[in-house]
Amino acid sequence: MSEIDETRRGGTALSLPACTVPDPSTAPGLRWGVISPGHIADQFTATAHRATASRVVSVVSRSSQRAEEFASRHGITHWGDSVEEMLSRGGLDAVYIASPHAQHRDLARPVLEAGVPVLVEKAFTLNLGQSRELLDLARARGVFAMEAMWARFLPQYDVLRQVLAGGLLGEIIEVAADHGQSFPPDPAHRMYAPELGGGALLDLGVYPVSFAQMVLGDLDDLAVRGDLTGTGVDAYVALLARGARGGRARLSSTLSARTPTEAVVSGTLGSARLEGAFFAPGTLTVSLLDGRSAQFAHPGAPGDGMAYEIAEAARRITAGQLESPLMSWEDTLSVMRTMDAMRAELGVVYPGEERA
Structure with a gap:
């Protein structure tokens, strides 16, 4: 079962919304x-x-x-x-x-x-x-x-979406997320191979970009910085952007070092933190400026995170639907549009693509 840890101030406890994600086994x-x-x-x-x-x-x-x-x-x-x-x-x-x-x-x-x-x-x-x-x-x-x-189908993401929709954090000012893993330099490894779509962004950075897009909407006003490997793919990439629903995104990804892999949504009334790895089953902590806080812990086995996307696909397919609102076609296109712009700024071009 999930665990809710609450703190009180003035006798009022902070309660998070109940998870609405069905058991994948059903x-x-x-x-x-x-x-x-x-x-x-x-x-x-x-x-x-x-x-x-x-x-x-x-x-x-x-x-x-x-x-x-x-x-x-x-x-x-x-x-x-x-x-x-x-x-x-x-x-x-x-x-x-x-x-x-x-x-x-x-x-x-x-x-x-x-x-x-x-x-x-x-x-x-x-x-x-x-x-x-x-x-x-x-x-x-x-x-x-x-x-x-x-990640989008996990229970803690469901609770986070409800927290945001309910305005518990106030106006969203910033989404910060990182994903770095350590891959020793090896031109033969898929992470370093342009012909396989290598680089940090498409494999690791897609998580922070997708998370920010989920919270803020389409990203624009992009400022991109990064470094390339000897094979011409991105070793490190950082992004500052503005969301269509307001707020800024501060994102980073690297294949050269292991980073905290956390995500934090900060608003005028408080913050929500998904601790590393933010894209896997874990704990959501909501902390408000009035001193109250509460946690939601993953309710299932930590190793069964993929079950939720399998179950979501099964339900949508059985219902005759073409897409899921949790990861819609427009969401996918929005994330790809942002990553294309980031690669263009860095000069990462894969075989068969034309240089911008």
Whole structure:
């Protein structure tokens, strides 16, 4: 169960809104296909089987041996090295794509063309143009599509959205968030490889950018600073921006050092803090200027965070909806638009893109 820690001043306790997120185990069970069985796909599959009614029934990798090993580890019936074969076999309610960013567009397109709902890892694609292409296709075919920004579906994010909607923090002045991890320099590693969409921004920085967009709306008036690696991708990037709903964003990301990975929303009446890692199951602390504070702790197992996005996709797909309001198509396009502008300012251009 979640834990609420309250402080009183003058006999009045601060109470946070109740979480409205349903238990993931109550969502309809879907038959999933998985494309690109790496580490994050391993987490997705294990979580789906452990904490939801959904099951992964097919897996595809460029290496048939890798697919077979993944299938054996998770009790999956079908495996292979062909997306087309997986789709032609049928029996799928949805497909999860967990490849590097540079492959998302080309892997998601045949799935959508086959009329199968798709959940695509963040960042959704390499750039805004590719995202528009996929979402236009999803709209034309009447097929569900969603960016797998798992943080947005967590219980503490639900409580935070209610806190903001209720005006508990007053006028929002600033959103601050960081995400840094330490990856030793290695031109062969995907984080350093331009051909795989490498760099801190699309892999790590997408979390702070998406968080700020959720709180403040579309970001503009961007001021960007950063440093590049020897391979030409971003090693560090920082952003100051203004939100469409008011307030400023102060964001940073790096692949060269581990940072606190916290997010803080500061308003005229108080602040809300998601402690590291702010994008994973954890604790939300709301502190008001009148001295009162309260906490909301993740109500489930810490390792089952991905269950909430799996459950959200299952509910929307079963209801015949094309998108989720928690991570809408417009949200995805807004985040991609901001990241495109940040990369342009830094001079990061991926193979196949034209330099701005």
